[in-house]
Amino acid sequence: MFGFFKKSEEEKLAEKGDKSAILKLIEKGKKDKAIEILERFKENPELRPILFKLYMEEGKYYYAYQLVEYYDRNLATAKERALLYEKVGETQKAVEEYSKVGDYESLYRAGMLLKDAQPEESLEFLERAFKLAKETQKKELEEHILEIKQRLGLVEVKKEGFLERLRKGLRKTRELLEFGVIFAGRKVDEELLEELEERLIRADIGVKTAGQLVEELRKEAIRKNIKTWEGLLPVLREKLLSYIGGCKGELKEGKVYLFLGVNGSGKTTTIGKLAHRFKSQGKKVLLCAGDTFRSAAIEQLQVWAQRSGADIVYKEEGADPASVVYQALEKAQKENYDVVLIDTAGRLHTKEPLIRELRKIKQVIQKFYPEEPTDTLLVLDATIGQNSLSQAKVFKEAVDVSGIVLTKLDGSAKGGAVVPICTELKIPIKLLGVGEGLEDLQEFEPKTFVEELTS
Template sequence: MGFFNKIAEGLKKTRDKFFGNIKTLFAGRKLDDEVLEELEEIMILSDMGVEATEDILKELKERYKKENSDDPLLLLRDIMVEHLKDEPLSFNPDKKPFVILVVGVNGTGKTTTIAKLGKLYKDKGHDVVFAAGDTFRAAAIEQLKEWGNRLGIDVIAHTHGADAAAVAFDALNHAVAKGRDIVIIDTAGRLHTKQNLMEELKKIKRVIQKVIPDAPHETLLVLDGTTGQNGIIQAKVFKETTDLTGIVVTKLDGTAKGGIAFAINQELDIPIKLIGVGEKADDLQIFDPKTYCNALLGIEEK
């Protein structure tokens, strides 16, 4: 299955329930106030958020008149693409080891995302190491070890309840000694003990920098796409204490609320770098705004 087809299939629910209706809405109609009102409802119901919706529709109305557009669907697509920050994850990093810290609450698919991300780097020829830093959940350590066995990736782990910063420290020293390319560090996600969690993340970062002063080079927040606006509230908590460089939105194949990507960009000003559109190891996809918007609106470019 091609890159576009995989994302289009993963976003089928949101396209069928919401965005696919936009194509029908535009068919044979002018972009008048009635159409704009219906469009606004579709966008807000898709979890796009009021602010992002209003900004996109205001621009659509202005440019439709100004540019004398004869295809409002393509114009809308172009505006939607412009509203999504495009800062792709580097798969040929100039640092070695390149350190990626992965954060997020439990249940977002964080550990599985780490495994899939490791596969993406491994498939591009990089030597990857996992650090099982979610020592709060014994299952997370075992899960990452299982993925490591399956993918042929070394996992540095301590016992359940161990100091997560010590795991990160050992993983980085291992990577430096062995000349490894990429280190991906898992972390705990118990948001109900917010203060403890945030202090732990700060400690992990301090310890990482004792080994590699400019690390982590990426700090990715994993958000469950099915949680909608609640996910944005979670993200704000992490943004307060962690220098987030990107967001991974998971489980987009299981939700009809694909508009959440726009709300994330609008409210958090953090780029989406990866999206999860299925359960398989290769269902973590690099986020490309144009491909994403084409898939939402059902536009297949020749």
């Protein structure tokens, strides 16, 4: 027979609004119960600050905002009010409060809040923040300031090099990590390490890898007597590089490039960009529309052929993909093409037919080029992060994958997924897609990638 749990005397006192009893509940970790009780005593000015503090600790920003707005704005500091206004979407009020605080982080946040809608005001805040910035924070700030000045026509827009494109491509991940803003000047302690682990997980490095990485950093900090974030950052970079340093790959010097990947991964766009690159090198390029299950895929490849100046072989929707590949390779041999780029379908919901189809295509390639190394490139979408791992395993089951192309890094805050892709798949990353332009397909450089990810 089940009995009823009796409330302790302490809980009974707490429910009557006894401050000491409520604080003891909180000490015992019963925060939800404390909040439930305190919400009945919002009119009590002595208990209200306790409720506000709990709301902030638990991330209940809208409720904290209501306390400040409807009861007492002095419950919060200017910085806390700014955060609350930011969280509930009252941008102008948030900016006003951040401006009152006037430290680096507040000016930076004010500038970023205004960046899209009010670039002139944003520039003013970011330039003020720059004067207060530590050296580790200046690089990121300079990028934002330059971008705004270019938008406002204050400086000339220069053609970007590889480093600039990579930096821009990783911006969303860097803004999620916020190393330069959050950790600058802080001592190395458990709070910092826990926050670092949480941010690494959010950037999609993976729970297991993030935990392992932070544990290694903890040991190194003790062994080398590292006291500050600035001392720990080089160790973090070194550890990340040890995870992905062996993952660098280069395109094979062959004639045939076979592209795999699910629909929407950026596969056809990658083919188009590579076609442009090879044409720029003076090569004779042929595209093969091997994804015959979607007329849109054929049409998209036709557009890329026209845009890049490459030729194309295609058949009607529903044709046998292997027969299209056969026709393309026959044409390539007869007419002396230097490079053939083959698109394929990416229908993971029909796994077994997909595997058979890809193996059949590989057999056709080997018939025409038995001695020629084929680069079989798997195109993965960075915006889905670690979910791409399960996709990759299906394609690996079908054929030997010789390299990975990671696309849409510029649209993703999951750049950290490069780490599990390297450590779990053990397939070289050959190319990164860091933008929509024809030049925004770049070789993977692990050292540069780590530096830009953590700057």
